[in-house]
Amino acid sequence: MTDYDLKIAGGEVITAADRMHADVGIVAGRIVALGADLGEAARTIDAEGLWVMPGGIDSHVHIAQYSGEGIVMADDFASATAAAACGGNTTVMPFVLQRRGTGLRQSVTDYQALADGNCHIDVSFHLIIADPTPAVLGQELPALVKDGYTSFKVFMTYDDLVLHDRELLEVMRVAKREQALVMVHAEGYDSIRFMIDHLEATGQTEPYFHSESRPDIVEREATHRAISHAQLVGVPLMIVHVSSQAAMEQIQWAQAKGLEVYAETCPQYITLTAEDLRGLNMDMTGAKYVCSPPPRTKTDQAAIWRGLETGTFKTFSSDHCPFRYDAVDGKLNPQARTSFRWVPNGIPGIETRLPILFSEGVTKGRLSPEAFVALTSTNHAKLYGLHPKKGSIAVGSDADLVLWDPTRKETIRQDILHHGADYTPWEGFEVTGWPMITISRGEVVAEGGRVVGRKGHGGHVARGLSPVASQARGDA
Ligand code: URP
Ligand code: ZN
Ligand code: ZN
Numbered sequence: 001m002t003d004y005d006l007k008i009a010g011g012e013v014i015t016a017a018d019r020m021h022a023d024v025g026i027v028a029g030r031i032v033a034l035g036a037d038l039g040e041a042a043r044t045i046d047a048e049g050l051w052v053m054p055g056g057i058d059s060h061v062h063i064a065q066y067s068g069e070g071i072v073m074a075d076d077f078a079s080a081t082a083a084a085a086c087g088g089n090t091t092v093m094p095f096v097l098q099r100r101g102t103g104l105r106q107s108v109t110d111y112q113a114l115a116d117g118n119c120h121i122d123v124s125f126h127l128i129i130a131d132p133t134p135a136v137l138g139q140e141l142p143a144l145v146k147d148g149y150t151s152f153k154v155f156m157t158y159d160d161l162v163l164h165d166r167e168l169l170e171v172m173r174v175a176k177r178e179q180a181l182v183m184v185h186a187e188g189y190d191s192i193r194f195m196i197d198h199l200e201a202t203g204q205t206e207p208y209f210h211s212e213s214r215p216d217i218v219e220r221e222a223t224h225r226a227i228s229h230a231q232l233v234g235v236p237l238m239i240v241h242v243s244s245q246a247a248m249e250q251i252q253w254a255q256a257k258g259l260e261v262y263a264e265t266c267p268q269y270i271t272l273t274a275e276d277l278r279g280l281n282m283d284m285t286g287a288k289y290v291c292s293p294p295p296r297t298k299t300d301q302a303a304i305w306r307g308l309e310t311g312t313f314k315t316f317s318s319d320h321c322p323f324r325y326d327a328v329d330g331k332l333n334p335q336a337r338t339s340f341r342w343v344p345n346g347i348p349g350i351e352t353r354l355p356i357l358f359s360e361g362v363t364k365g366r367l368s369p370e371a372f373v374a375l376t377s378t379n380h381a382k383l384y385g386l387h388p389k390k391g392s393i394a395v396g397s398d399a400d401l402v403l404w405d406p407t408r409k410e411t412i413r414q415d416i417l418h419h420g421a422d423y424t425p426w427e428g429f430e431v432t433g434w435p436m437i438t439i440s441r442g443e444v445v446a447e448g449g450r451v452v453g454r455k456g457h458g459g460h461v462a463r464g465l466s467p468v469a470s471q472a473r474g475d476a
Pocket of ligand 2: 241
């Protein structure tokens with residue numbers, strides 16, 4: 001007779017609030033004990049020299065999402081969640097994209113079917129509202145919030161997704177009534193279309209010009225507009241994938257005024273710049289870095305770091321949005337050579353998010369280990385209604401853990417990764433600090449860079465209301 005199914009012994013437990021030497025006792029997928037001399041377990045993992053942290057929660061990933069005629073995302077749920085597990089994550093939050101003309105409930109059903117039985121770790125969906133019809137706003141969205149889809153993203157750009165100001169306001173009003181959290185992609189549609197048309201007309205069509213078509217000015221303007229709309233309605237707002245100092249300053253302005261504005265940034269905005277989009281002398285390799293908003297300048301990187309260090313950003317997500325580079329259904333589709341306009345937007349990063357932030361942040365002394373846990377796990381759980389089930393090392397929480405070697409040196413290379421893309425934007429990037437073992441609800445799902453769990457172990461997690469959204473309830 002043993003006390004635990006699994007015991008993690010001898011490691012240093014790091015949470016968003018604390019660090020301590022403690023063993024972790026696990027029964028039926030949950031943490032049941034923390035401390036010394038815990039007793040016998042059916043299996044014990046020796047974590048001497050390792051840090052035991054809550055598994056990463058990546059609250060911004062795109063998996064198997066419709067991406068336009070002839071374009072196919074490089075990951076399905078099996079490959080994306082396997083890669084995420086190998087990168088130290090235990091929960092990912094993909095988007096259910098509503099295509100115009102399709103109901104929201106139908107979109108959820110279709111998307112859920114792609115995930116069912118295929119996930120290595122847990123997933124929890126956000127919604128993307130692209131067609132806010134009266135039926136969507138009046139019936140479907142409220143019902144889905146009650147079913148645990150408690151956050152959704154709206155876009156201020158992209159032909160197929162853009163919501164204009166009145167629509168944004170109407171959607172925000174429903175979010176307030178239903179206590180859902182609104183996430184916004186803040187780049188201005190008309191300014192970008194104006195820039196694209198001008199660049200194409202003057203023959204500036206290589207992938208690099210993607211970055212010139214959406215300068216920080218259009219991100220700053222849209223960020224301010226989104227904040228103003230949220231203020232008008234009286235609803236909290238999460239601004240995702242913030243790339244520039246200019247946009248960040250709008251967020252800091254709002255936060256200083258006491259507005260409930262939250263922000264996320266991503267690895268690409270602390271490690272890549274627009275120069276990467278030039279590729280090798282303006283060739284198509286720049287397409288590997290095409291994402292929106294685009295990577296900016298070293299000055300912007302330094303500003304984003306200050307935002308991470310001082311709490312402007314609550315979450316650090318990957319915005320994993322993978323396309324194959326050398327593929328007709330990916331970055332090098334036939335139209336892409338005619339203009340950057342046709343290069344699918346997005347880069348892969350689900351497996352490299354944690355090592356990059358750890359190495360650049362904790363190893364280089366910019367972030368404490370506790371801040372790293374908050375930015376990569378706990379704050380995601382808290383903001384999106386998964387806490388304390390996820391994002392914690394506490395009695396009663398799911399045993400979602402990563403055993404981390406803070407001293408291990410690795411070089412990121414495509415051939416050690418598990419995603420479906422055929423490249424990584426961080427090829428050759430050296431890191432110190434690496435995930436050794438990932439445990440999802442008490443089961444080892446990845447170990448030593450290999451997937452050891454089973455497809456179907458992961459399932460969908462319905463969420464509670466975001467505490468920040470439910471505090472703000474009222475009549476708008
Ligand atoms: O380029 C990007 N980021 N593609 C993903 C979709 C989005 O806007 O997050
Ligand atoms: Zn976006
Ligand atoms: Zn995204």
